[in-house]
Amino acid sequence: MNALETIERRSAAAPTGLPEPSKRTFLTGRRMELFEKFPRLYWLVTRRWFQFAVVVPNLLFFYAFLIAGVFGSPVGNRNIIIIFIWILWWFALITALVPFASRVWCTVCPLPFFGDWIQRRALINVRTGRTCGLQNQMYGLNKKWPKALSNIWLQNIAFLGLCTFSAMLVTRPIVTVWVLGSLIVLAALMAGVFRGRTFCNYVCPISGFLSLFSMTSTLALRSKDLDVCAKCKTKSCSVGSDKGWACPWGIYMGKLDRNNYCGLCMECVKSCPNDNIGLFLRPAMSDTRIKGYDESWKAFIMLTLAAAYSIVLLGPYGIVKDFANVAEVGDWKGFGIYAGGLWLTALAALPAAFAACVWIGRRLAGRSDLGQKEIFLGLSYVFVPMGLLAWIAFSFPLIMINGSYILNVMSDPMGRGWDLFRTAQIHWSPILPEYVGCIQAPLLFLGAFYAIRAGYRFALEKTGTPAVAVRLAAPVSILVTAITLAFLKLFVG
Amino acid sequence: MRVMRQAMFVLVVVVLFAVAGVWANGRSADEPQTRIIHMTARQYAFEPSTIRANLGDTLVFRLQSADVMHGFYLEGHDVEAVITPQSPYVELRRPSEPDARPQKVEEIVVTADRTGKFRYRCSHTCGTMHPFMMGELVVAPNRLFIASSWGIVGLTAGLAGTALSSRKKQNGA
Ligand code: SF4
Ligand code: SF4
Ligand code: SF4
Numbered sequence: 012m013n014a015l016e017t018i019e020r021r022s023a024a025a026p027t028g029l030p031e032p033s034k035r036t037f038l039t040g041r042r043m044e045l046f047e048k049f050p051r052l053y054w055l056v057t058r059r060w061f062q063f064a065v066v067v068p069n070l071l072f073f074y075a076f077l078i079a080g081v082f083g084s085p086v087g088n089r090n091i092i093i094i095f096i097w098i099l100w101w102f103a104l105i106t107a108l109v110p111f112a113s114r115v116w117c118t119v120c121p122l123p124f125f126g127d128w129i130q131r132r133a134l135i136n137v138r139t140g141r142t143c144g145l146q147n148q149m150y151g152l153n154k155k156w157p158k159a160l161s162n163i164w165l166q167n168i169a170f171l172g173l174c175t176f177s178a179m180l181v182t183r184p185i186v187t188v189w190v191l192g193s194l195i196v197l198a199a200l201m202a203g204v205f206r207g208r209t210f211c212n213y214v215c216p217i218s219g220f221l222s223l224f225s226m227t228s229t230l231a232l233r234s235k236d237l238d239v240c241a242k243c244k245t246k247s248c249s250v251g252s253d254k255g256w257a258c259p260w261g262i263y264m265g266k267l268d269r270n271n272y273c274g275l276c277m278e279c280v281k282s283c284p285n286d287n288i289g290l291f292l293r294p295a296m297s298d299t300r301i302k303g304y305d306e307s308w309k310a311f312i313m314l315t316l317a318a319a320y321s322i323v324l325l326g327p328y329g330i331v332k333d334f335a336n337v338a339e340v341g342d343w344k345g346f347g348i349y350a351g352g353l354w355l356t357a358l359a360a361l362p363a364a365f366a367a368c369v370w371i372g373r374r375l376a377g378r379s380d381l382g383q384k385e386i387f388l389g390l391s392y393v394f395v396p397m398g399l400l401a402w403i404a405f406s407f408p409l410i411m412i413n414g415s416y417i418l419n420v421m422s423d424p425m426g427r428g429w430d431l432f433r434t435a436q437i438h439w440s441p442i443l444p445e446y447v448g449c450i451q452a453p454l455l456f457l458g459a460f461y462a463i464r465a466g467y468r469f470a471l472e473k474t475g476t477p478a479v480a481v482r483l484a485a486p487v488s489i490l491v492t493a494i495t496l497a498f499l500k501l502f503v504g
Numbered sequence: 505m506r507v508m509r510q511a512m513f514v515l516v517v518v519v520l521f522a523v524a525g526v527w528a529n530g531r532s533a534d535e536p537q538t539r540i541i542h543m544t545a546r547q548y549a550f551e552p553s554t555i556r557a558n559l560g561d562t563l564v565f566r567l568q569s570a571d572v573m574h575g576f577y578l579e580g581h582d583v584e585a586v587i588t589p590q591s592p593y594v595e596l597r598r599p600s601e602p603d604a605r606p607q608k609v610e611e612i613v614v615t616a617d618r619t620g621k622f623r624y625r626c627s628h629t630c631g632t633m634h635p636f637m638m639g640e641l642v643v644a645p646n647r648l649f650i651a652s653s654w655g656i657v658g659l660t661a662g663l664a665g666t667a668l669s670s671r672k673k674q675n676g677a
């Protein structure tokens with residue numbers, strides 16, 4: 012079956028070594044199924060109009076922001092597009108949505124709206140029919156994305172590229188308009204050519220870090236009983252039915268064991284004839300498998316960027332700010348140093364340091380039968396909790412220092428002297444700025460704790476003996492500690 | 505139960521490390537002194553970008569701008585000033601008294617009466633990178649930093665300790 016081919020990479024083989032409860036699932040440990048607990052939630056997400064209803068308001072806001080970005084003040088902190096996207100949205104995304112609600116942003120994201128319509132020619136209803144092995148009538152060319160690009164390398168490079176220019180992106184409304192505008196056009200074009208959410212899966216720059224960090228989330232959509240999926244004749248979640256569209260992300264529920272590539276569109280919940288899909292609350296940092304170098308490198312890139320932004324944007328070093336702010340300063344040599352340093356650290360130096368730690372760990376453990384690649388991939392997960400918490404620590408000052416801008420631009424979204432809610436003139440007033448560090452230090456602590464614990468657990472699983480596991484994980488744990496110390500120095504030192 | 509015991513153990517180690525770190529490094533040896541700081545603001549940095557002081561020091565800021573109008577907001581010390589180019593005077597206001605009239609002053613005197621890192625930020629929109637224009641005042645002994653960095657080392661040690669002690673139990677069984 013065509014549609015199932017794309018899935019392979021998204022999921023592992025069936026779980027082994029699980030206890031034999033009445034129901035087999037990919038979730039181990041404590042969990043609570045929310046659809047059962049809150050029938051209204053289940054009712055809501057199974058309405059055909061659900062996604063339309065949550066996307067459209069977002070889409071309208073999005074357009075309003077783009078208009079403000081084009082016609083409003085060119086000064087970033089006086090324009091709603093900058094304040095709402097790079098302060099409010101970013102803060103909500105990284106501190107709340109991703110850690111507690113997985114990729115729920117993708118449920119409400121306005122970017123693929125037109126693309127979905129091009130493929131479906133329907134906003135609410137579902138069309139039955141047959142397209143490339145799916146049980147839905149789909150429009151557009153429905154081409155397959157090349158196998159060589161069926162990974163997140165493109166996203167890694169695109170994201171790093173975009174972030175190299177972030178000092179311009181987050182301070183100049185027009186740059187933000189260009190980037191978001193191009194994404195919306197690209198998403199629509201790609202939807203016309205390629206099947207489903209190829210854009211989301213392989214191109215969207217936001218998607219890369221959403222996929223990586225959604226692994227940490229306390230929310231997960233999973234099959235409630237894998238045996239039901241195994242016996243299921245229709246596989247409607249994957250190929251669609253008269254109740255729901257085929258999974259736009261190419262997922263078959265019987266194999267979905269991680270959050271990474273599920274956009275929580277809820278189509279499968281509607282289409283599954285066996286009511287076998289659950290939305291689970293579970294402990295944080297539950298998905299722990301990195302499945303390819305592309306994902307490891309995403310983790311390196313995210314951690315490096317958190318450090319780079321903490322230095323460039325939150326640090327006292329004017330010269331680095333000048334380097335990064337090349338559009339105004341025009342120092343291309345300086346920008347070259349900055350960009351080169353960033354790319355080299357993210358793509359080579361940090362991975363090399365990590366690879367060395369893995370290699371030393373294998374030596375210390377005396378287990379040369381454990382392959383370098385296997386241990387490298389497994390342990391590279393430590394940068395996921397660590398990176399997430401570093402990003403959260405980085406993001407707190409954004410809102411605590413500049414939160415009052417939100418009130419300003421609500422009254423004067425374009426920086427044109429309006430005063431809609433009488434909040435335009437509120438003086439810039441940071442909220443307890445001297446205590447930001449007291450929030451950041453514990454967050455970094457938590458990141459280090461989760462990272463070291465995850466590294467050890469993986470090592471224990473591989474070696475079976477605590478003493479050997481400690482040795483295998485020790486160098487990486489020391490690297491984690493050192494990086495955490497460096498972040499502490501930046502934030503509170 | 506075992507998890508609880510392990511968590512308690514790690515927590516105790518972290519706290520012990522943090523307390524030991526602050527005990528060993530948490531006092532300042534120097535006598536309090538007066539530091540006069542000639543601060544120049546430019547797009548988008550302050551010079552000096554970092555000021556190190558000790559608890560009890562008196563800091564006298566003389567502010568000037570090398571280009572456009574800037575602000576000077578010192579976290580945790582109730583200071584906010586507007587710096588005008590080519591003027592030795594700044595307009596000082598206290599964020600805690602939003603309705604009071606700003607005063608024209610030549611220097612701003614601050615007592616370093618709390619420890620830690622306090623950023624001084626531009627508070628007057630001065631261009632694209634304005635929100636990120638800042639410098640750092642670090643007042644020693646920086647207890648938060650000492651405690652948290654020793655605590656991190658304690659965390660690593662504590663976690664290693666719990667892992668290794670679980671071996672003993674396995675061997676004993
Ligand atoms: S992957 Fe990107 S474009 Fe797709 S829904 Fe998520 S954020 Fe939006
Ligand atoms: S349609 Fe339902 S039961 Fe069938 S494979 Fe999908 S989730 Fe499992
Ligand atoms: S159809 Fe289901 S599995 Fe596929 S993206 Fe939507 S919610 Fe996730």
Ligand SMILES: [Cu+2]
Pocket residue numbers: 545546547548573574575626627628629630634637
């Ligand atoms: Cu300024």
